[in-house]
Amino acid sequence: MNASSAGAATVPALELRSLTQRFGLFTALNDVDFRVWPQEIVALVGQNGSGKSTLVKVLAGVNVPEDGSRLLVNGREVALPLAGGQFRQLGLSFVHQDLGLVRTLSVTENFLIGDARITASHRPIHWRAEDRRIRDLLASYDVDLDPGALVRDLAPLQQALVAIARAAEDLRSYRESNSAEGSVLFLDEPTVFLPEDEVEFLFGLVRKVVAGGASCVFISHDLSAVERLCERVVVLRDGEIVGDQPMAGVDSERLVELIVGTAQDGTDRTGGGGRTSTSVAGTPARCAVQGLAGGQLRGVDITLQGGETVGLAGLLGSGAEEVPYLLFGSRRADHGTMRLDDATFQIGETEPPSAVARGIGLVPADRRRDGMVPTLTVSENSVILVADKFATFGRLRLSALRELVHGILDRFGVRPRDPGALMGKLSGGNAQKVVIAKWLEIGPRLLLLHEPTQGVDVGARAAIYELLQQASKTGMSTLWVSSDFEELANVCDRVLVLVDGRVTSELSGERLTKDNLNTAVFTSPGATLGTPA
Numbered sequence: 001m002n003a004s005s006a007g008a009a010t011v012p013a014l015e016l017r018s019l020t021q022r023f024g025l026f027t028a029l030n031d032v033d034f035r036v037w038p039q040e041i042v043a044l045v046g047q048n049g050s051g052k053s054t055l056v057k058v059l060a061g062v063n064v065p066e067d068g069s070r071l072l073v074n075g076r077e078v079a080l081p082l083a084g085g086q087f088r089q090l091g092l093s094f095v096h097q098d099l100g101l102v103r104t105l106s107v108t109e110n111f112l113i114g115d116a117r118i119t120a121s122h123r124p125i126h127w128r129a130e131d132r133r134i135r136d137l138l139a140s141y142d143v144d145l146d147p148g149a150l151v152r153d154l155a156p157l158q159q160a161l162v163a164i165a166r167a168a169e170d171l172r173s174y175r176e177s178n179s180a181e182g183s184v185l186f187l188d189e190p191t192v193f194l195p196e197d198e199v200e201f202l203f204g205l206v207r208k209v210v211a212g213g214a215s216c217v218f219i220s221h222d223l224s225a226v227e228r229l230c231e232r233v234v235v236l237r238d239g240e241i242v243g244d245q246p247m248a249g250v251d252s253e254r255l256v257e258l259i260v261g262t263a264q265d266g267t268d269r270t271g272g273g274g275r276t277s278t279s280v281a282g283t284p285a286r287c288a289v290q291g292l293a294g295g296q297l298r299g300v301d302i303t304l305q306g307g308e309t310v311g312l313a314g315l316l317g318s319g320a321e322e323v324p325y326l327l328f329g330s331r332r333a334d335h336g337t338m339r340l341d342d343a344t345f346q347i348g349e350t351e352p353p354s355a356v357a358r359g360i361g362l363v364p365a366d367r368r369r370d371g372m373v374p375t376l377t378v379s380e381n382s383v384i385l386v387a388d389k390f391a392t393f394g395r396l397r398l399s400a401l402r403e404l405v406h407g408i409l410d411r412f413g414v415r416p417r418d419p420g421a422l423m424g425k426l427s428g429g430n431a432q433k434v435v436i437a438k439w440l441e442i443g444p445r446l447l448l449l450h451e452p453t454q455g456v457d458v459g460a461r462a463a464i465y466e467l468l469q470q471a472s473k474t475g476m477s478t479l480w481v482s483s484d485f486e487e488l489a490n491v492c493d494r495v496l497v498l499v500d501g502r503v504t505s506e507l508s509g510e511r512l513t514k515d516n517l518n519t520a521v522f523t524s525p526g527a528t529l530g531t532p533a
């Protein structure tokens with residue numbers, strides 16, 4: 001069902017009217033009208049900091065919106081603000097990027113902990129019967145899983161399926177016990193770690209949930225996923241709705257324009273900045289890693305020229321995602337040496353401070369946990385690694401520091417442009433810009449990137465690619481680990497493919513394409529492997 005056909009015949013499953021949310025003097029949402037029609041899949045998109053999560057948090061009962069903001073569920077007025085947990089009684093359910101599962105519990109236990117009928121009952125739980133029930137329930141969504149398996153042992157796709165099926169089940173029992181129509185599933189970037197074919201499987205589940213009676217709001221920066229899944233797209237910019245259109249009538253370029261606010265000259269959908277090659281063939285490698293072992297890795301060699309961007313691709317569990325942390329010393333390597341310019345050292349003896357001292361930087365995937373200090377300001381986070389260079393005779397040259405911070409905020413387009421804002425209050429993508437900026441300020445010799453543009457909007461992606469490319473031109477070598485193979489194909493000079501802890505192929509030149517990478521990560525060691533083009 002789409003907006004226009006539904007609009008004439010029915011009331012929306014959910015409607016926000018004149019929603020305004022302020023944080024102090026800052027207006028995060030301004031007079032927003034947002035409708036979700038019955039059994040519709042609608043995309044909510046917008047740049048980092050445009051207000052998507054703020055809107056969701058109003059419905060989750062976390063944010064208190066301004067007076068005059070209104071919420072209607074199935075046409076019935078519901079008073080705002082909502083209390084924490086009230087969303088369940090309204091038939092709303094949320095699946096965020098972290099999926100909200102308890103990894104040390106089984107699939108069945110994860111279903112039961114959220115089930116009020118079970119947690120409120122004093123009767124003993126018949127685990128066998130519950131396992132059977134959950135197995136059948138998952139099967140009804142075409143998900144074939146052992147309900148006794150621990151969540152941490154499941155593949156990422158299976159974990160996402162469990163989280164979505166659990167949310168769908170909450171909505172189904174809400175509809176059943178209230179004889180209600182409607183109910184809305186909010187999916188906030190649940191696909192970021194999944195390769196494309198697995199994303200399609202997940203979309204199949206979402207379509208089934210919608211066919212069963214729910215609506216879905218899909219929040220994502222992945223516009224190709226948005227185009228494939230959604231029937232309508234609503235665009236937020238700077239806290240205001242600037243577009244609301246059936247997906248069929250929107251072309252990709254127009255969508256990017258709506259999101260960013262200006263025409264994007266030649267910016268493709270990944271924001272691809274093109275290859276960054278500035279390395280000089282034939283010169284000795286700036287960095288040579290030999291025999292790296294630890295975690296899943298079983299002896300990996302990597303060389304990087306000055307100015308070169310080398311990608312690492314692999315499925316989860318291939319070991320690719322461990323390399324940046326082992327090289328930076330935040331996880332201990334069992335074996336391996338690294339030569340960086342003239343110095344050679346044991347990687348297992350590296351600690352993060354010694355890595356920084358050698359000119360190695362790390363932009364981790366979990367930026368909130370590992371990449372920043374949420375309780376410090378944007379300004380403090382941006383200059384944390386270089387502040388001592390601004391001291392003369394024991395005194396900080398504050399005006400120079402201030403100038404540096406303003407320069408960072410402008411170059412990266414960080415919003416809000418407020419050096420005093422707490423880092424923990426920044427939206428995900430804006431926080432990532434500051435984390436990358438912080439490392440570029442030290443002028444690293446080797447920058448290790450893990451999923452650097454995850455959760456970053458199209459416009460900011462292009463800015464990040466551009467700034468990293470400029471840094472490459474000054475000789476910085478970059479090791480780029482990502483599950484986004486289109487991105488790797490766009491930004492890297494070469495990509496090494498890891499399977500089962502070993503490098504099994506290397507792609508470059510014409511052969512470096514998303515499709516070839518997708519094939520290579522499934523090619524087992526010993527099969528015919530690619531050679532440099």
Ligand SMILES: Nc1ncnc2c1ncn2[C@@H]1O[C@H](COP(=O)(O)OP(=O)(O)OP(=O)(O)O)[C@@H](O)[C@H]1O
Nearest residue numbers: 023028048049050051052053054425426427428429
């Ligand atoms: N509790 C808060 N206090 C102060 N400012 C906040 C708070 N929560 C959000 N903001 C600000 O509101 C704006 C909107 O943030 P929000 O998290 O909704 O963006 P978003 O569209 O979800 O971005 P992203 O795509 O990066 O996740 C941002 O500028 C953010 O810094």
